[in-house]
Amino acid sequence: MNTADFEIKTNIQISKPIAEVFEAIVDPQKMSNYFIANGSARLEEGKQVMWSFPEFEGEFPVNVKKIDANELIALTWDVEGTPFLVEMILTPRGDNATKLTVTEKSTAAERPSIQWLKNNTEGWANFSACLKAYLEYGINLRKGAFDFMNDDK
Template sequence: MKNQKLEVKAALQVLKPAHEVFEAIVDPAKMSNYFISESSGPMEAGKTVTWKFPEFDERFPVRVGRIEQGKYVSYFWDHGDQELLVEITLTPKGDNATLVTITEKEMENDEAGLNWLRGNTEGWANFLACLKAYLEYGINLRKGAFDFMKPEV
């Protein structure tokens, strides 16, 4: 059997219209309520922004790929010596619901790739739950959730 590439895929329905979900993904002021702690700017096609997460001191460059208003966002970010593609697709479900599907690609089907697949599948499931909690209930599930990952001082 051929060594197939690994790809993360996660999806969740959010009870908000696609344009609201889209804005929560591209607007750093909204993203800071459920995902990042800060960003150097909004996600715009062809731009590179820098994200900081609450549990890490480092900043992470994100190269924005293609954006389709209210429908699709893609970007690239580094994983070691590789640049991985993240795609977020928004599919309206009636007037007040959106299916959010995230894929991240791709890694080799080996031990390192399987560890990445496990960790990033968990991470994207967490992202989706946090996005849903923020948009539907105004709750920041991420706040304090990953403090255990901060280095001990």
């Protein structure tokens, strides 16, 4: 990695089999229980889907670059014309646990890339923790968590 480039990375172990974790990420109905408000379609290689979030206005295009079932989900989204690659790697940890590594890569350490990755460091850690809570305990940690973002200032 060039010293002018950087990336963010989060890791978490989820006490569920790898196939269950994979499905919770690629299925928009499952994902709406812990991350997005709505997804236009299942994540499939070569497709573009639209995600909406309860705390933000509008829809966000997500381009699915690569899917290896139960191993890898690679997608891009962009900010102000700069595409960011997100890779989710699933690694089995025995029969009933999965390590999830989420990496978001940047092309250069300059604005708006720095601000985007700064915010997404928190975002992908939140995604991972919410996925764990949903799969292991059936709860949605995001519900109401960002209501303050819609308050008048």
